[in-house]
Amino acid sequence: MLRAPIKPLPPRRSQYGVAPELVRKRAAELPDMVSVLVRDLFPDAAPVIYPGENGLEVIREATRKQMEKVDLSMIKPGDPVNVLGSHHGFTLLGGAPYAEMLRTIRDVVRERTGCTDIRLRVGVGLRFRESEEYIKAFGLDEYYEGKAAGVAPVDEGVAIETEIGTLYGIKKIYDARWIIHAHNSDVREVHFHRQVDRAVKPFGMSYARIETRSTYHQNLGPRAANFVARAIFDSPFVQEKFACAVFLMMSPSGVVGVDADNDLYALNDRVTYLGCRDYGKMMTLLGEIDEAITILDFPSPVPYVFAAGVIFANFAGANRDLFDLDDPLPPYTWYTEAFYGEDGRPLIEGVPPVNPAIKVVIHNYAWGGYPSAFFTEHIPTIVVGREQAELLDRDPQNLSYTKHTLLAEDLDTAVRFAKQVAGTDKILAFDGASGALNVSRSLGEYLLQKAPLVSRRVDGELLPKWLKQRGIDPSRIKIC
C-alpha cells in the first residue's frame, strides 16, 4: 500500500556538504510523493529492533547480550584495547544506533576485563575529517575519556606481511595489544566487494593505508579485490591482536540485531547470507525499474546516498545483477571507470552501461569528498543551488563534476525540467527515509506490482546461486 511520505534523514552540518539551511526543500515534500514500506514490498522482511518504540536501549541490550557469548578473557586489566570503528556506521539511520553500540562495547570490555585503557579509533574513506565530525557529534571522545580519534589512510603506516606479500595498515589502528572490530553488516558497496568477505572488508579499507586501498582498486580486479582484506586479517600481525568482532546487523528496513563473535569468519558467513537475502531482494527490485528521475537528497557523497538501505551507486548498476559473480564487471566500479577511453567509449567489449533506467539525476543534496564525475558524465544531472555547485567546484575530488551538469535555482524547477526531458513522472528519492522508499505515486504502484515476482525469483533462483558462488551453505548458518 502507498502511504504518506516518510520524513527523510535531516541534513547534517559538515565541511563536506552545504549548510543544512541551504537545503531548502526535500524530495519528500514534492507533490504526489508517497512512501512504500519495505515490509509492504516484502512481507517476509526480517523484523527490526530499531527504529522502534524502545529507542536506543534495544541496541544497548542487544550489544550486551551478544557480547556475553564472546570470550574476552585474553584481555588483561593493564592491556590497551583499540575499538575499531568506521565512518560508514554513522551514516546508518543517522548514526545514533552505531554510536550506542560503540559506547556499549566500551562499557562491557571495562566491566568484564577491568581494562581502563580503551581507545576508539574510527577509520574513514576519502573525507579525512568525517570521523572526527561524528566523534564530536555523538560525544564519543568524552565517553572514551579523551581516547577517541579519527584516523585517515594517509596517516603513518605499518607494514603487514601477508600470504600474498606486504600490505600496509594505519599505525594508530594497531597501536594496542588488542583490537575489537566494531562494524556493521550494511551491504553498501556491493559493486566493489561483491558481498565476498563483507565483514572482513574494513581491514583492507577503513583500517588500511593508501597502498592497500590502491591495491584493492587498481591491482587485483573487480572480483579478486576484497582479498586484500582477508590477506591482512589472516596475517600473524593482526591475528595476534584480534580479540573479537561486534556488528550492527542491518537490513533495508533498519537494524535487525547485533552480532558478536571471536570467529570473524563465522560472523562473516552470517553477514554474507543475510546481506544476499535481505538486500538482494531490494536491489533486484530496483533493477526492475524501467525509467526514473532520481533525486539525491542525503548527507553523504553522491554514490552513498541511501534509499531503503540501498545506495545510489547500486542503483547506477542495477541493470546488472551485482551479486552474480559470473558477471565480471558492474556498470559502476573504479575498474569499470578505468575502462572508458577519452572519447567516452569503452576500451574493451563487454563493459556494461550505467543503468539506462536513470533518465535524470537531480542533485538536491549530496556531499563532495568522493570522485563522482563519472556519474555526471554518464547521466544527465541537475544540481540544485549555486552554493552546492560551488562546493563541488572547490572539491579536489570533483573538479570536473559540474562540467556536465545543469544548474537549477530550486528543486521544483529541477523536477519540472527533468519530467519534461525524461518523459516520465516516476521519481525515486535517495533520502534516507527509514525502512521505506520515498517515491512518486506512479513508481510506488509499479514497485508494489513487481515486488512479489522479484521475491519469488530471489528466493527460488538467485539466492541459492549467490550463496553457492560464495561457498555458503544456508543450512549451516545459525542466525544469532
Add this chain to the structure above:
Amino acid sequence: MRAVTLYAVVDVDKCKGCTRCERVCPVLAIKVENKKAVVDPENCLGCANCEQRCPEMAITMAHLEQSRVVQESLAGVDMAAVNDLCRKAHLHPKQIICYCTATRAGEVAAAVLKGAKSPEEISRRTGVRTGCKVECIQPVLRLLHAAGIAPERPAGGYQWYGLTPTVWDIPEEVKKKYAQRGFYFDEDRKLLDSLVETGERREINVARTD
C-alpha cells in the same frame, strides 16, 4: 588533467610546527622552517591533504586568483616507448589511473620517460595523487618499477610506503585455497589482460595503417 584552483594558507599563530603537513603532502610543497609550516605556492596543487590532517586546524584552502592546469604533454614523446612501459606495468595507455583527475596511464608513462623519478615528481607534472590522495599510488609505482626506477621515499614522510602485490603475483596455492570463497583471481587477471591486449592490438592496427 588537474585544474589547480586552490592553495594552502598557514595560520602561523596556530601552527605548532608538528610537521604532519610536510609528511602527507604528495608534492612536497609544504615544509616546516623555524617551527612554522611554509607553503611553496609554485608547487602547491591545492589537494588539501595538509588542511585535512593538520591537528591544530592551522591550514585553510584559499582560491588562486588565476587558476592553472597541470598536465604532462605527450608532444614529442616516443609513443612506442609509452605503450611499451604501460604494457610492462600491465596497463592500457588509455585507461584512467587517477579517478579524480581522469589522468590516463599513458600520460604518467610519458612523465616517467621525460625524467620523473618519483611519485612526487609525477604528481607535480600530471596532478595524479592530488585529488583523493588515496587510490592511484599503485599504478604510479608500477609504472616507475616497470621503467626500472626504485624511487626513494621522502625522508620521514607518510606519502607512500611501497609497491604491493598485483593479480599477476598471487601464488597458485593461495588461488587454490580460496577458490570456493568467491575470489576470481584468474578470471580477473584475464579481464585485465584483455584490456592490455586491446591496447597492443590498437598499436598494431595503427602501425599497419601508417
